[in-house]
Amino acid sequence: xxxxxxxxxxxxxxxxxxxxxxxxxxxxxxxxxxxxxxxxxxxxxxxxxxxxxxxxxxxxxxxxxxxxxxxxxxxxxxxxxxxxxxxxxxxxxxxxxxxxxxxxxxx
Amino acid sequence: xxxxxxxxxxxxxxxxxxxxxxxxxxxxxxxxxxxxxxxxxxxxxxxxxxxxxxxxxxxxxxxxxxxxxxxxxxxxxxxxxxxxxxxxxxxxxxxxxxxxxxxxxxxxxxxxxxxxxxxxxxxxxxxxxxxxxxxxxxxxxxxxxxxxxxxxxxxxxxxxxxxxxxxxxxxxxxxxxxxxxxxxxxxxxxxxxxxxxxxxxxxxxxxxxxxxxxxxxxxxxxxxxxxxxxxxxxxxxxxxxxxxxxxxxxxxxxxxxxxxxxxxxxxxxxxxxxxxxxxxxxxxxxxxxxxxxxxxxxxxxxxxxxxxxxxxxxxxxxxxxxxxxxxxxxxxxxxxxxxxxxxxxxxxxxxxxxxxxxxxxxxxxxxxxxxxxxxxxxxxxxxxxxxxxxxxxxxxxxxxxxxxxxxxxxxxxxxxxxxxxxxxxxxxxxxxxxxxxxxxxxxxxxxxxx
Numbered sequence: 001x002x003x004x005x006x007x008x009x010x011x012x013x014x015x016x017x018x019x020x021x022x023x024x025x026x027x028x029x030x031x032x033x034x035x036x037x038x039x040x041x042x043x044x045x046x047x048x049x050x051x052x053x054x055x056x057x058x059x060x061x062x063x064x065x066x067x068x069x070x071x072x073x074x075x076x077x078x079x080x081x082x083x084x085x086x087x088x089x090x091x092x093x094x095x096x097x098x099x100x101x102x103x104x105x106x107x
Numbered sequence: 108x109x110x111x112x113x114x115x116x117x118x119x120x121x122x123x124x125x126x127x128x129x130x131x132x133x134x135x136x137x138x139x140x141x142x143x144x145x146x147x148x149x150x151x152x153x154x155x156x157x158x159x160x161x162x163x164x165x166x167x168x169x170x171x172x173x174x175x176x177x178x179x180x181x182x183x184x185x186x187x188x189x190x191x192x193x194x195x196x197x198x199x200x201x202x203x204x205x206x207x208x209x210x211x212x213x214x215x216x217x218x219x220x221x222x223x224x225x226x227x228x229x230x231x232x233x234x235x236x237x238x239x240x241x242x243x244x245x246x247x248x249x250x251x252x253x254x255x256x257x258x259x260x261x262x263x264x265x266x267x268x269x270x271x272x273x274x275x276x277x278x279x280x281x282x283x284x285x286x287x288x289x290x291x292x293x294x295x296x297x298x299x300x301x302x303x304x305x306x307x308x309x310x311x312x313x314x315x316x317x318x319x320x321x322x323x324x325x326x327x328x329x330x331x332x333x334x335x336x337x338x339x340x341x342x343x344x345x346x347x348x349x350x351x352x353x354x355x356x357x358x359x360x361x362x363x364x365x366x367x368x369x370x371x372x373x374x375x376x377x378x379x380x381x382x383x384x385x386x387x388x389x390x391x392x393x394x395x396x397x398x399x400x401x402x403x404x405x406x407x408x409x410x411x412x413x414x415x416x417x418x419x420x421x422x423x424x425x426x427x428x429x430x431x432x433x434x435x436x437x438x439x440x441x442x443x444x445x446x447x448x449x450x451x452x453x454x455x456x457x458x459x460x461x462x463x464x465x466x467x468x469x470x471x472x473x474x475x476x477x478x479x480x481x482x483x484x485x486x487x488x489x490x491x492x493x494x495x496x497x498x499x500x501x502x503x504x505x506x507x508x509x510x511x512x513x514x515x516x517x518x519x520x521x522x523x524x525x526x527x528x529x530x531x532x533x534x535x536x537x538x539x540x541x542x543x544x545x546x547x548x549x550x551x552x553x554x555x556x557x
Contacts, residue, residue: 012356018363020150020535021246026359030352053468066365068382069355075363077248079467083153084534085413085485086455086466090153094464097471 006044007100009034009107015095020082022061023092024075025049025099034107035070043104049074052098074099114297115140115332116310117343121317122326123147123189124164124172128344131318131328135343136179138330142296143180146289146315147204148191150408150535151361156194157261158410158533162203163194169204174211177281181217188271188282188292195408196263196286198227204283212281212557219280221555224270226263226285228407228549230256233541241542245406251539259536260412264405267371268308269546271295277554285550286408288370289315293331302333308375309395310338312368313357320357321347337393339385348388355382372403372546402542405549409537414453415489416529417496419482421503421518427510428517429478432458435508443499450486452495457481480518485532496526 007013010027018024027044029035038044046060055076064073080087089095117140120127124147148156148163156163173189180187193200205223212219234253236242242251256262263286272295274282284292290311297307310331313320318327321342328343340349358377359365366378380394423429436456443454459479462469482499486492504518543549 016361017151018361019246020154020538021248022363024359024361024363026356028356028359052470053465054470055468062363064365066359068380069359069365071356071359071365073359073363073365081247081535082150083155085453085483085532088457088464088466091151095468098465098468 002106003043003103004106005101006038006104009038009104010100013096013100015092015099017082017092018075021078022075023078023095024073025096027072027099029070032070037107038104039065039072041105043102044072046074048102049099052102113332113334114300114302115330116293116296116314117143118293118314118317118329118331119143119145119172119176120326120328121146121315121319122149122164124168125326127172127317127327130345131343132175132179134345135328135330136183140183140185140330141300142186142188143176144188144190144293144296145176146190146292148194148196148286149289152194154410154533154535157197157263157408158412159531160197160199160261162200166203166207170207170211173207174215177208177211178215181215181219186275186280186282186296188284188295190284190287190289190292192283192285195261196226196284197261198225198285201225201283201285208281208283209557219557220278221281221283221557222274222277222279222552223283224266224274224285224550224552226266226287226550228262228264228541230259230262232549233262233407233537236541242407243404243540245538245540247538251407251537255411255536256409258411259409262407262409262537264407264541264549265371266405266550267291267546268295268298270550270552272299273547274552275299277552279554290370297333303335304373305375305395305397306333306338308370308373308397309377309380309392310340313340313354313392316357316360318342318344318347319360320354321349322353323347324353337391339389339391341389349390351382351384351390354390354392371405373397373399403546404540404542407537407539407541409535410533411536412531413534414485414487414532415492416483416485416532417489417492417526418484418529419496419500419520419526420522421480421482421500421520421525423478423480423517424476424519425513425517426476427512428508431508431510432478435503435506439499439503439506442502443495446498447491447495450491452491453485454495454499455483457483489528489530493526493528500525
């Protein structure tokens with residue numbers, strides 16, 4: 001089966017602070033078939049997202065499939081609190097790239 | 108007021124001071140809003156605004172926008188509510204915004220009743236709660252302790268809608284609230300007028316970012332109208348529309364759990380919400396449910412002074428240095444730590460082009476012909492931070508390494524001075540839930556007739 005990076009199927013892949021101790025990622029679709037293919041395709045799971053960031057899966061704090069919004073949502077525990085010494089992304093808004101590059105099955 | 112009556116809230120922008128369109132405001136006002144409500148802060152910009160009490164947005168921008176809003180509201184005979192004034196909603200930030208309101212009202216030559224609400228939590232109050240076992244961790248991963256509270260220089264709590272309703276009940280025309288739940292700022296007026304709290308709070312969650320829930324999104328005017336069993340969202344500008352997609356997307360924004368969200372004294376259940384397009388520009392939302400919690404908890408936000416920071420910005424162009432950089436930085440770090448011991452210095456190398464943004468989470472292969480380096484030093488005093496930063500930048504500038512081809516200098520500094528003092532470095536120290544005796548206990552309201 002051929003595969004594509006997630007960003008070629010999703011309309012939006014974004015990251016953002018959800019409070020100072022979490023970064024939340026939203027993967028959003030406008031096409032229902034694409035949403036369902038990614039939702040059910042097994043390539044985007046807590047385990048694969050953790051692997052994309054070199055995190056232990058215990059650092060994935062939640063994972064949601066939101067049919068009403070045709071979206072997947074995954075949240076990680078921030079390795080460093082927002083604004084702590086050594087931290088590099090105050091809004092958590094530039095953490096989406098490893099996620100958007102995860103290979104998902106082509107439709 | 109009877110529950111069947113609809114109530115429209117106009118939110119001019121996502122953050123007071125970040126702007127809105129004149130056409131959007133005038134069109135929005137023509138739709139007959141009952142209140143203008145806007146958020147002015149968040150933890151999003153980081154702990155510095157909480158710790159330092161310095162404003163997030165300039166006085167210039169706050170004054171300019173508040174003047175437009177107060178003027179429009181005065182003409183329409185409706186109140187203006189500002190939440191999380193000044194960025195973090197601390198006492199000095201509330202006072203600063205209140206001073207701007209006094210000056211605007213004097214300039215406009217109008218009279219109104221001003222209210223302001225503090226959200227500062229006395230450290231002793233929080234310590235008593237810790238001692239009584241009435242503080243719970245939210246997401247820090249560690250309990251709040253009296254020791255941490257002793258280090259905390261700024262402590263606020265997020266108010267719910269109740270203190271704002273108290274100010275409305277007393278006849279306030281302009282309300283400047285300290286730290287408040289974003290949604291409470293929007294929801295307060297409709298709830299005070301008898302709207303269903305679940306609908307009003309859910310509407311607040313979407314409206315608080317202004318036209319970020321519209322398309323094309325922007326910092327601009329958004330309106331929400333609460334009806335008996337649903338609410339309607341519509342952007343102020345005729346150049347924008349609300350769509351099911353834009354509204355549903357926003358309901359996920361900046362929050363972890365899309366279905367269940369706790370707030371002061373309540374939990375919202377959003378699992379059965381429906382979003383329906385109404386005409387080209389409106390979205391109808393229904394289905395939020397609310398349950399009150401047995402005890403009323405508020406979220407604390409605290410900051411502590413964690414040192415002083417100096418930084419140095421430099422570019423690296425030589426391929427021999429780029430190849431050797433990881434080892435060199437570690438050598439330089441070890442030398443600096445040994446040099447300043449027993450004084451402690453926290454050294455971070457933000458290495459752009461490598462892992463400057465994501466640090467340990469970066470997994471990409473190394474590429475690129477140049478690197479950007481920010482040497483970031485935090486220490487107990489500004490003098491020590493500066494000394495260590497320059498010891499590192501100067502040391503790295505002339506550091507010898509095998510394969511060096513250009514021994515005259517390793518770093519391209521864009522600036523002289525090369526080392527910049529950024530002042531106090533604050534970190535979050537509290538992000539916990541504290542039980543209060545009533546929704547208004549720790550949020551005193553003050554009034555002044557202008």
